[in-house]
Amino acid sequence: MSSGARIIIFLQARSSSSRLPMKALLPIGGMPLALLVAKRAMNRDRPLLLTTSDEPSDDALSALFKGEGIEVFRGDLDDPLARFEAAARPLRDDDWIIRITGDNPLPDGELLERLVRESEARTLDYLRIDAERSRLPYGVSAEIFRVERLREAAHFAVDPHDREHITPWIRRAVGDATLHPTTHLAPAEKERNAVDRSPLPHPGALRATIDSARDYERMLRVFQGIDDPVAASLDELIERLREIDLAAPRVLLPRDRPRLMLGTAQLGLDYGIANQTGRPNRSECRAILETAFRAGASGIDTARVYGDAETRIAEVFSSDPALELPIATKIAPLNEQPSARRGDTDEALALRAELSLFHSLHALQKPRIESLLFHRFHDLERLDGAGLERFRALQRDGYFRHLGVSVQSPEEAFAALRYEAIGEIQFPMNLLDARFDSFVREASTRPQVKLVARSVFLQGLVLMREGALPRMAGASEEVLRAVSQKLDEAVEMTRSKSRLNLAIRFMRAFSRIDALVIGAETRAQLEEILLAFCEPPLSLSEVKALRSHFGRLPESLLDPSKWKISENPAAATRQRSER
Numbered sequence: 383m384s385s386g387a388r389i390i391i392f393l394q395a396r397s398s399s400s401r402l403p404m405k406a407l408l409p410i411g412g413m414p415l416a417l418l419v420a421k422r423a424m425n426r427d428r429p430l431l432l433t434t435s436d437e438p439s440d441d442a443l444s445a446l447f448k449g450e451g452i453e454v455f456r457g458d459l460d461d462p463l464a465r466f467e468a469a470a471r472p473l474r475d476d477d478w479i480i481r482i483t484g485d486n487p488l489p490d491g492e493l494l495e496r497l498v499r500e501s502e503a504r505t506l507d508y509l510r511i512d513a514e515r516s517r518l519p520y521g522v523s524a525e526i527f528r529v530e531r532l533r534e535a536a537h538f539a540v541d542p543h544d545r546e547h548i549t550p551w552i553r554r555a556v557g558d559a560t561l562h563p564t565t566h567l568a569p570a571e572k573e574r575n576a577v578d579r580s581p582l583p584h585p586g587a588l589r590a591t592i593d594s595a596r597d598y599e600r601m602l603r604v605f606q607g608i609d610d611p612v613a614a615s616l617d618e619l620i621e622r623l624r625e626i627d628l629a630a631p632r633v634l635l636p637r638d639r640p641r642l643m644l645g646t647a648q649l650g651l652d653y654g655i656a657n658q659t660g661r662p663n664r665s666e667c668r669a670i671l672e673t674a675f676r677a678g679a680s681g682i683d684t685a686r687v688y689g690d691a692e693t694r695i696a697e698v699f700s701s702d703p704a705l706e707l708p709i710a711t712k713i714a715p716l717n718e719q720p721s722a723r724r725g726d727t728d729e730a731l732a733l734r735a736e737l738s739l740f741h742s743l744h745a746l747q748k749p750r751i752e753s754l755l756f757h758r759f760h761d762l763e764r765l766d767g768a769g770l771e772r773f774r775a776l777q778r779d780g781y782f783r784h785l786g787v788s789v790q791s792p793e794e795a796f797a798a799l800r801y802e803a804i805g806e807i808q809f810p811m812n813l814l815d816a817r818f819d820s821f822v823r824e825a826s827t828r829p830q831v832k833l834v835a836r837s838v839f840l841q842g843l844v845l846m847r848e849g850a851l852p853r854m855a856g857a858s859e860e861v862l863r864a865v866s867q868k869l870d871e872a873v874e875m876t877r878s879k880s881r882l883n884l885a886i887r888f889m890r891a892f893s894r895i896d897a898l899v900i901g902a903e904t905r906a907q908l909e910e911i912l913l914a915f916c917e918p919p920l921s922l923s924e925v926k927a928l929r930s931h932f933g934r935l936p937e938s939l940l941d942p943s944k945w946k947i948s949e950n951p952a953a954a955t956r957q958r959s960e961r
């Protein structure tokens with residue numbers, strides 16, 4: 383930093399939050415939230431400026447700060463970048479701004495001084511706190527940047543996302559540097575962990591922001607009984623949060639492909655041949671969805687025919703607006719709907735498919751979703767032409783971002799790849815099933831098409847021990863026993879921790895695949911899946927060795943729609959729903 387450069391904290395706050403209206407003025411620690419945020423940030427005597435909107439809804443917030451002797455700048459509600467640039471006009475290009483937001487009460491002056499020291503030591507023009515990389519709770523956030531970079535962003539940034547979030551353009555221009563991690567673990571917690579070896583949540587999985595009523599209740603408990611909420615140390619508050627936030631997952635998912643996409647057939651049906659617990663109750667359903675969200679899952683996969691899965695997703699997400707994940711759903715198979723008639727016209731089929739979309743949007747309580755997939759490739763073929771153009775029009779109208787298809791065979795997958803309208807293809811693939819390997823390679827020629835692999839555990843068959851294996855037509859007991867033995871050998875060959883760990887690490891080796899759809903019947907199962915995603919993927923040589931190890935298995939074993947199970951009653955439900 384240049385000699386004489388000023389450093390000013392800009393607090394971005396407003397009262398017009400849609401998820402938790404007037405949250406900036408909600409009491410916490412004996413004062414309004416935004417004021418607590420400001421006073422904690424200033425407890426090392428840095429000057430602070432409230433940058434809020436010029437809308438009447440922020441009059442009370444502005445009056446509050448002025449009454450406390452804190453400077454206020456008011457500007458455009460809908461263009462925060464322009465507001466910041468206007469607020470910074472009295473500053474020089476080589477001055478610095480520390481940006482914080484009014485819904486994060488944990489950051490304190492000492493944390494902001496760390497940002498200042500590290501940005502200076504690393505000679506950076508931009509530095510931010512990142513929950514995963516800085517190993518701090520989500521909501522313990524701040525960023526520091528030179529005023530010159532802010533002015534460049536205000537001049538060049540045109541994307542609405544860049545202007546709303548202020549600094550994305552700066553990060554692309556000068557680099558996305560993040561604060562180096564430090565240990566935030568109080569002595570008592572270190573001692574407890576040393577004694578019982580219990581796994582602690584990743585610090586970044588703790589939730590310290592206020593975006594909903596549940597977030598607010600959590601933060602009230604964190605500050606409850608604190609004698610001086612302005613001076614309380616960040617370490618003390620993080621320790622209290624760790625004791626309170628029992629919903630925090632143990633890990634944060636890696637961001638490289640393929641990522642986890644939560645499957646929800648288990649939430650609406652007694653699904654899978656290895657299912658021992660049945661459909662989760664409402665409490666467990668909420669725990670599964672919240673854990674997936676907080677761990678960083680890339681989205682949710684569901685379907686019209688997954689029982690009441692769509693409705694249960696909506697129940698959880700509507701109860702807490704802070705919970706939100708991109709959703710992909712599938713159109714009910716056209717020939718399997720109650721209204722289907724032999725000889726239906728193409729117009730009738732298109733209308734039925736369109737109604738399935740709107741039934742899903744209603745059940746999910748969403749005006750739009752991330753992806754809409756045909757559940758059967760045959761339905762895509764039937765609607766080709768005017769029917770497909772109808773769905774492209776719905777896509778242009780904003781009801782969904784991606785139009786896709788779920789396929790069952792490599793032939794269908796290759797055919798789907800030739801459709802210009804199709805931007806997402808979902809297909810079955812696992813360490814036993816090499817049929818789609820060539821398709822994944824071929825899909826590299828169309829990198830814009832999203833690839834989503836399902837059936838990673840082959841409906842649970844990969845995880846079942848020899849004594850629990852079902853009897854099924856098309857796969858003899860000898861074949862099933864041989865596969866089970868080879869699975870155990872593969873675990874040893876790859877030094878994997880379990881079959882589940884092996885199956886996920888195998889699929890994570892295919893970097894062209896964007897996401898893996900995996901469901902869970904319990905939160906404990908999901909936690910095991912999350913841990914496996916954090917393990918290194920298998921090497922390409924290990925993948926090749928395992929393909930040779932398992933050899934070519936019969937399609938009657940690899941395709942659950944062809945299973946005819948004569949024993950294991952839990953296996954008899956919804957064999958074809960995976961399609």
